[in-house]
Amino acid sequence: MKTYIARRLLALIPVALVVATVAFVLIHLAPGDPASIIAGPDANPDDVARIQRQLGLDAPFHVQLFRWYGRLAQGDLGQSIFLRRPVLEAILDRAEPTILLTLYATLIAVALGVPAGVVAARHHDGATDQVLMAGALLGISIPNFLLGLLLILFFSVRLGWFPVAGYSPLEYGWFGTLRSLTLPAFALGVVQSALIARIARSAMLDVLREQFIVAGRAKGLGERAVVYKHALKNAMIPTVTVIGISLAILISGSVIVEQVFNIPGLGRLIISAVLRRDYPVIQGVVICIAGIYMLVNLAVDLSYVVFDPRVRYQ
Amino acid sequence: MSVLALPRPAEPVRRRALWLSRLVRRRATVVGLVVLAATTVVGILAPVIAGDPLRMDVAARLTAPGAAHWFGTDDVGRDVWSRVVYGARLSLLVGAAVVLLAFAVGLVCGLAAGYWRHLDNPVMRVMDGLMAFPAIILAIALMASLGPSVVNVIVAIGVVYAPRVARIVRGSVLVIRETTYVEAARALGVSDLVIVARHVLPNCLSPVIVQGSFVFAAAVLTEAALSFLGVGVPPYVPSWGNILAEGRLYLQQAPWLVLYPGAAIMLTIFGLNLLGDGLRDLLDPRLRGLVRERS
Numbered sequence: 013m014k015t016y017i018a019r020r021l022l023a024l025i026p027v028a029l030v031v032a033t034v035a036f037v038l039i040h041l042a043p044g045d046p047a048s049i050i051a052g053p054d055a056n057p058d059d060v061a062r063i064q065r066q067l068g069l070d071a072p073f074h075v076q077l078f079r080w081y082g083r084l085a086q087g088d089l090g091q092s093i094f095l096r097r098p099v100l101e102a103i104l105d106r107a108e109p110t111i112l113l114t115l116y117a118t119l120i121a122v123a124l125g126v127p128a129g130v131v132a133a134r135h136h137d138g139a140t141d142q143v144l145m146a147g148a149l150l151g152i153s154i155p156n157f158l159l160g161l162l163l164i165l166f167f168s169v170r171l172g173w174f175p176v177a178g179y180s181p182l183e184y185g186w187f188g189t190l191r192s193l194t195l196p197a198f199a200l201g202v203v204q205s206a207l208i209a210r211i212a213r214s215a216m217l218d219v220l221r222e223q224f225i226v227a228g229r230a231k232g233l234g235e236r237a238v239v240y241k242h243a244l245k246n247a248m249i250p251t252v253t254v255i256g257i258s259l260a261i262l263i264s265g266s267v268i269v270e271q272v273f274n275i276p277g278l279g280r281l282i283i284s285a286v287l288r289r290d291y292p293v294i295q296g297v298v299i300c301i302a303g304i305y306m307l308v309n310l311a312v313d314l315s316y317v318v319f320d321p322r323v324r325y326q
Numbered sequence: 327m328s329v330l331a332l333p334r335p336a337e338p339v340r341r342r343a344l345w346l347s348r349l350v351r352r353r354a355t356v357v358g359l360v361v362l363a364a365t366t367v368v369g370i371l372a373p374v375i376a377g378d379p380l381r382m383d384v385a386a387r388l389t390a391p392g393a394a395h396w397f398g399t400d401d402v403g404r405d406v407w408s409r410v411v412y413g414a415r416l417s418l419l420v421g422a423a424v425v426l427l428a429f430a431v432g433l434v435c436g437l438a439a440g441y442w443r444h445l446d447n448p449v450m451r452v453m454d455g456l457m458a459f460p461a462i463i464l465a466i467a468l469m470a471s472l473g474p475s476v477v478n479v480i481v482a483i484g485v486v487y488a489p490r491v492a493r494i495v496r497g498s499v500l501v502i503r504e505t506t507y508v509e510a511a512r513a514l515g516v517s518d519l520v521i522v523a524r525h526v527l528p529n530c531l532s533p534v535i536v537q538g539s540f541v542f543a544a545a546v547l548t549e550a551a552l553s554f555l556g557v558g559v560p561p562y563v564p565s566w567g568n569i570l571a572e573g574r575l576y577l578q579q580a581p582w583l584v585l586y587p588g589a590a591i592m593l594t595i596f597g598l599n600l601l602g603d604g605l606r607d608l609l610d611p612r613l614r615g616l617v618r619e620r621s
Contacts, residue, residue, distance in 0.1 A: 027451070027455055028458075031455050031458050033455070034456065034459070035467070038467050038470075038471050039471060041472070042471035042473075149599055149603075150596060152595075153592050155547050155592075157550075157551060157554050158570065158584075158591060162584070162588065164577060165584065169577060169581075260460060263460065264460035268462065268551050271554070271555055283555050286469070286557050287557070294467060294470050298464075301459075301460060302459045305459070
């Protein structure tokens with residue numbers, strides 16, 4: 013197991029290198045160089061050249077690429093052009109709402125999705141199943157930002173239960189934070205719960221056809237024990253995969269939903285950076301989110317061992 | 327023996343009919359097809375059934391839906407019905423172009439990586455690297471460097487989804503290249519390129535076709551999301567995402583700016599998902615009945 017984890021971590025290195033390279037190349041594809049953006053529209057060519065030298069932009073492409081690897085290895089994401097501070101600092105400053113929103117949304121997605129899938133599987137092909145699955149299909153058809161707008165329209169504008177937009181940081185008390193993140197978390201979580209419900213249902217149906225379920229029924233176990241004790245445990249394996257994938261999707265989903273609710277998280281950071289062409293910030297946020305995404309996917313793979321003792325890694 | 331290399335006997339009519347009747351047997355799939363067809367017709371007929379989506383009438387700004395403006399008007403007095411209809415056109419264009427681009431790149435890379443083993447590592451590492459990014463983040467980063475335009479949106483979303491197609495194709499090719507009919511073709515001296523084009527490609531298409539409607543749906547969604555965020559198509563282009571982005575600012579005074587384009591997005595994606603489920607049940611026997619337990 014330990015060697016397996018070590019091997020998987022080592023296997024991340026080439027992928028991480030490709031990710032770093034893609035992030036670097038992306039920015040260098042861009043028309044117009046950062047130096048002239050920093051210097052402003054009225055700058056003379058000498059100033060631009062001076063800034064280029066300062067930033068090392070006059071070096072050949074491969075030299076810049078290796079410098080970029082070197083800086084990344086030291087955890088240095090560079091300086092923001094507009095914020096005039098280190099990119100890493102800006103990212104850490106904005107991480108709180110994004111992380112909380114992602115976790116809150118995952119909680120909602122699991123709490124709605126898993127029971128819906130299990131119930132649908134139990135009433136397989138009945139009316140409950142069809143209604144739940146039609147709902148799930150509708151759920152995966154609605155974009156999270158649209159659901160967010162509809163939630164604001166109904167719960168904030170009509171009913172006035174929640175703030176229309178904005179974020180109350182944790183330091184002002186957890187209740188305000190929870191309240192400001194509830195609608196965005198539902199906008200993200202409901203959509204994702206539809207996906208989880210579909211997978212949980214098909215996993216349950218597969219397990220319910222297995223021999224050991226027949227055996228359980230034959231020896232007179234109650235339906236409850238069969239479904240919740242024996243079947244559910246086994247159906248969790250594919251379900252956990254999709255929950256992990258959901259967590260990863262929700263990180264990037266929160267980038268969009270933050271824009272709907274005016275939440276100052278990583279999403280707002282990268283979008284304003286794109287509009288201002290603040291390339292170091294774009295690079296930094298992209299690298300950070302891709303890094304988290306890779307680690308979450310690894311954690312999902314490793315979690316199989318916990319949920320399924322039959323899976324043994326060499 | 328010789329049968330292996332002979333072209334398949336032609337009986338397209340019966341095959342097509344069976345194909346279609348299986349697809350149409352499920353009501354849900356038919357609903358999906360109808361929704362998609364309706365969107366396509368609306369998109370094609372846009373110049374006939376809608377007015378100029380760019381004409382501003384500031385005197386009539388933020389008018390509620392009524393006889394003059396079925397879906398109301400926006401903050402500069404543009405007709406929302408016209409903008410939603412032209413938005414359908416854009417969504418379909420982006421969806422179709424992304425599917426073509428992602429399939430072209432994905433098929434070439436997947437076939438190359440799966441069939442020529444020495445290409446596997448370099449090609450698939452690049453694909454893994456691209457897939458290590460969440461889709462929307464990679465699309466945003468690409469748009470940041472390409473700049474806002476319709477073509478760039480298509481390129482960005484195509485680049486995001488091509489690796490996903492490539493991975494599926496490679497998986498199928500790895501199985502197909504070991505089959506006896508490929509071995510037989512090789513023994514007969516057929517060149518690798520012909521084997522790939524005539525024997526491998528047709529046999530790895532069905533899981534890819536299943537992906538087609540899901541990639542289409544993802545492309546429509548991603549375009550709307552990018553435009554909504556302000557990094558997609560330029561703001562004057564009528565796109566569902568753009569209308570929603572304006573609507574967000576006038577949520578209280580003019581909810582129709584959100585409701586109508588929102589309904590259009592939902593209906594289109596819903597139709598594509600229904601169709602995708604139907605295609606999957608039809609073409610992917612391993613999954614048949616897994617997602618929906620109906621025979």
